[in-house]
Amino acid sequence: MSETVCIRVEHVSKRFGKKIVIEDITMDVKKGEIFGMLGPSGAGKTTLVKMIAGIAEATSGTIHVLNTKMPNLQVMKRIGFMAQSDALYGELTALENLQFFAAIYGLKGKKQKQRIEEVMELVNLSEHMKKTVNNYSGGMKRRLSLAACLLHEPEVLILDEPTVGIDPVLRQSIWEELERIRQKGTTIVVTTHVMDEAEKCQRLAMIRDGRLIAVGSPEELKKRTNSQTIEEAFLYFGGARK
Numbered sequence: 001m002s003e004t005v006c007i008r009v010e011h012v013s014k015r016f017g018k019k020i021v022i023e024d025i026t027m028d029v030k031k032g033e034i035f036g037m038l039g040p041s042g043a044g045k046t047t048l049v050k051m052i053a054g055i056a057e058a059t060s061g062t063i064h065v066l067n068t069k070m071p072n073l074q075v076m077k078r079i080g081f082m083a084q085s086d087a088l089y090g091e092l093t094a095l096e097n098l099q100f101f102a103a104i105y106g107l108k109g110k111k112q113k114q115r116i117e118e119v120m121e122l123v124n125l126s127e128h129m130k131k132t133v134n135n136y137s138g139g140m141k142r143r144l145s146l147a148a149c150l151l152h153e154p155e156v157l158i159l160d161e162p163t164v165g166i167d168p169v170l171r172q173s174i175w176e177e178l179e180r181i182r183q184k185g186t187t188i189v190v191t192t193h194v195m196d197e198a199e200k201c202q203r204l205a206m207i208r209d210g211r212l213i214a215v216g217s218p219e220e221l222k223k224r225t226n227s228q229t230i231e232e233a234f235l236y237f238g239g240a241r242k
């Protein structure tokens with residue numbers, strides 16, 4: 001695997017019973033990029049990112065993350081995964097939630113306190129540290145979930161629809177945070193079905209019906225299809241050719 005490749009997906013398929021959900025996907029994610037997976041609901045994005053994160057296993061094909069075949073427990077410790085629904089304890093404060101997750105990652109004492117402060121600052125929630133999570137808005141909960149998966153300074157960040165249900169202003173701030181995290185050297189994989197978010201990624205995989213229909217930078221994909229927008233390019237690759 002070359003120095004610049006962080007994630008390599010080779011001929012990966014996933015079946016649930018007789019249903020084929022991912023079909024023969026091959027692609028690379030480069031180190032230090034924000035790699036978007038764009039596709040409509042049910043396209044298979046969640047299934048694919050779970051396999052990359054090592055939470056689910058492929059039916060066939062192989063996935064390597066940081067030069068190691070997945071699933072692998074050691075590599076999973078170097079990955080931050082944020083699922084679609086928030087896994088937070090509503091009765092606890094944000095601080096208590098983060099202390100809980102930090103303990104799972106083996107962060108203790110001074111280091112734990114320092115990381116909690118850093119990640120809360122990154123997601124702009126420092127002032128709400130002692131608030132009970134049940135009193136957080138939906139957007140604040142998403143940002144707290146993001147903070148939680150950043151605690152152990154993962155080299156790879158995998159986010160499944162991080163901005164679902166979030167208003168445009170907060171969405172913008174989350175994308176600014178992601179860009180900051182990327183600039184520190186983290187590789188980020190993010191699923192979305194929002195076209196303007198796709199534009200913010202360095203490269204993009206378009207997924208439909210479990211198949212990879214195109215991969216490239218937003219600019220390349222638009223150029224290749226002579227499209228003005230990513231949406232138009234998606235429709236082109238998806239078969240609705242002009």
Ligand SMILES: Nc1ncnc2c1ncn2[C@@H]1O[C@H](COP(=O)(O)OP(=O)(O)OP(=O)(O)O)[C@@H](O)[C@H]1O
Nearest residue numbers: 016019021039040041042043044045046047048193
């Ligand atoms: N455990 C499972 N058993 C059976 N079918 C499943 C299972 N998990 C997912 N699927 C099916 O796989 C397909 C892809 O689902 P997936 O959640 O990966 O799509 P998605 O692109 O992430 O969609 P969304 O944006 O709505 O989450 C769907 O048809 C779904 O019903």
